[in-house]
Amino acid sequence: MREPRDVHELSLCRSLIRQAARVAAEHGAPRIRRLCVRIGPLSGVEVALMREAFPLASRDTPAEGARLEIATAPVRVHCPRCAQETEARVNDLTCPRCGDWQTRLTGGDELLLVSVDLAASAIESPTPSNP
Amino acid sequence: MCQTCGCALPDHLQHASSEHDVHTVAVLEGLKAHNDAAAGHNRAHFDRAGLLVVNLMSSPGAGKTRLLEATIEALGGRHRLAVIEGDLETENDARRIRAKGVPAVQITTGSACHLDATMVHRALHALPLEDLDILFIENVGNLVCPASFDLGQHASVTLLSTPEGDDKPLKYPVMFRQSDLVLITKADLLPVLDDFEVAAVEAHMRRLASPAPVLALSSRTGPLDAWLAWLETGLAERRRHVFRPAPDGERLLTRPGAPYHAPDHAQDHPLDSSRSPAP
Numbered sequence: 001m002r003e004p005r006d007v008h009e010l011s012l013c014r015s016l017i018r019q020a021a022r023v024a025a026e027h028g029a030p031r032i033r034r035l036c037v038r039i040g041p042l043s044g045v046e047v048a049l050m051r052e053a054f055p056l057a058s059r060d061t062p063a064e065g066a067r068l069e070i071a072t073a074p075v076r077v078h079c080p081r082c083a084q085e086t087e088a089r090v091n092d093l094t095c096p097r098c099g100d101w102q103t104r105l106t107g108g109d110e111l112l113l114v115s116v117d118l119a120a121s122a123i124e125s126p127t128p129s130n131p
Numbered sequence: 132m133c134q135t136c137g138c139a140l141p142d143h144l145q146h147a148s149s150e151h152d153v154h155t156v157a158v159l160e161g162l163k164a165h166n167d168a169a170a171g172h173n174r175a176h177f178d179r180a181g182l183l184v185v186n187l188m189s190s191p192g193a194g195k196t197r198l199l200e201a202t203i204e205a206l207g208g209r210h211r212l213a214v215i216e217g218d219l220e221t222e223n224d225a226r227r228i229r230a231k232g233v234p235a236v237q238i239t240t241g242s243a244c245h246l247d248a249t250m251v252h253r254a255l256h257a258l259p260l261e262d263l264d265i266l267f268i269e270n271v272g273n274l275v276c277p278a279s280f281d282l283g284q285h286a287s288v289t290l291l292s293t294p295e296g297d298d299k300p301l302k303y304p305v306m307f308r309q310s311d312l313v314l315i316t317k318a319d320l321l322p323v324l325d326d327f328e329v330a331a332v333e334a335h336m337r338r339l340a341s342p343a344p345v346l347a348l349s350s351r352t353g354p355l356d357a358w359l360a361w362l363e364t365g366l367a368e369r370r371r372h373v374f375r376p377a378p379d380g381e382r383l384l385t386r387p388g389a390p391y392h393a394p395d396h397a398q399d400h401p402l403d404s405s406r407s408p409a410p
């Protein structure tokens with residue numbers, strides 16, 4: 001199995017935590033309880049690897065021990081010929097109605113930090129969850 | 132993990148007692164914001180210097196370095212070139228480029244599977260950007276991770292060597308979808324491969340709703356003409372933006388027949404006008 005440090009999900013997970021920590025600092029919150037993230041399959045990020053990377057990337061940060069909630073976004077395309085938006089497959093972005101290939105992606109490549117839940121007061125974790 | 136609320140705090144009771152302290156803040160920010168900002172900074176460097184920057188991506192062994200060697204031989208006399216090499220380890224590729232008389236900066240990423248904009252930024256300060264026409268960034272050989280990181284390039288080129296099979300765009304849609312050009316390399320092997328169709332690669336690219344041209348070439352036997360012409364077009368496009376910024380009102384007068392792109396938009400899709408399916 002690949003080490004978590006061999007995948008780009010770890011770098012993106014670190015970005016996620018950096019961004020969330022910045023929001024927490026702006027609100028004067030010592031801890032982050034939950035991070036809600038939206039990921040589309042065309043973003044190039046594997047949800048499972050993101051989950052795997054999170055405990056490692058969040059160690060010794062305000063997000064340590066927080067819950068990571070990942071919502072996956074469907075792949076959607078807009079066909080100018082049909083003037084319709086429809087759901088498509090990751091490796092078939094042609095219009096499912098007319099078959100035209102000149103569609104525009106309207107969803108499915110998102111990689112977004114949607115919201116964070118902040119704790120107003122610090123709670124001491126008696127023992128770190130990682131060795 | 133706490134089975135009641137799903138949190139990972141070891142002491143659940145404490146957590147439950149302070150639940151009313153938790154509040155949600157909406158953020159709605161891209162996870163790549165940090166890299167994208169660094170990429171934008173790189174692009175500003177490149178645009179100020181007026182050079183064309185091309186990000187070369189492929190699986191390992193598809194022939195990125197060999198293509199660069201052949202490109203240097205063909206274009207080196209006419210244009211000032213430089214290369215940033217990305218590899219997990221070794222200076223081998225940079226040495227091969229320097230042997231052709233072209234400056235090369237090697238980035239060794241250690242265990243990282245891709246280049247990011249910050250690594251490229253560090254490398255580009257070792258290059259005389261003002262004295263260059265084209266900068267190639269040879270990314271780490273990998274069809275997955277490099278796709279997720281903008282480096283500040285003007286165009287992404289993905290190489291697909293014939294022994295890899297013609298269905299790669301369908302297997303790696305994230306990488307191929309955002310390519311501005313697909314180069315089928317080792318085309319001199321086509322006569323001995325009975326399962327690779329150039330037309331199939333093109334059909335797969337359209338299935339990904341991509342208008343990117345698909346060109347077949349062999350760095351060993353040539354000809355490289357179509358690839359070199361694509362580079363020349365891209366370079367002319369960059370130069371046009373640097374030396375003759377067209378004011379908004381002149382859009383129809385400056386380039387008849389070609390779609391006009393305002394400079395702001397051109398930063399996102401600088402090569403749009405060269406992105407026709409059949410060059």
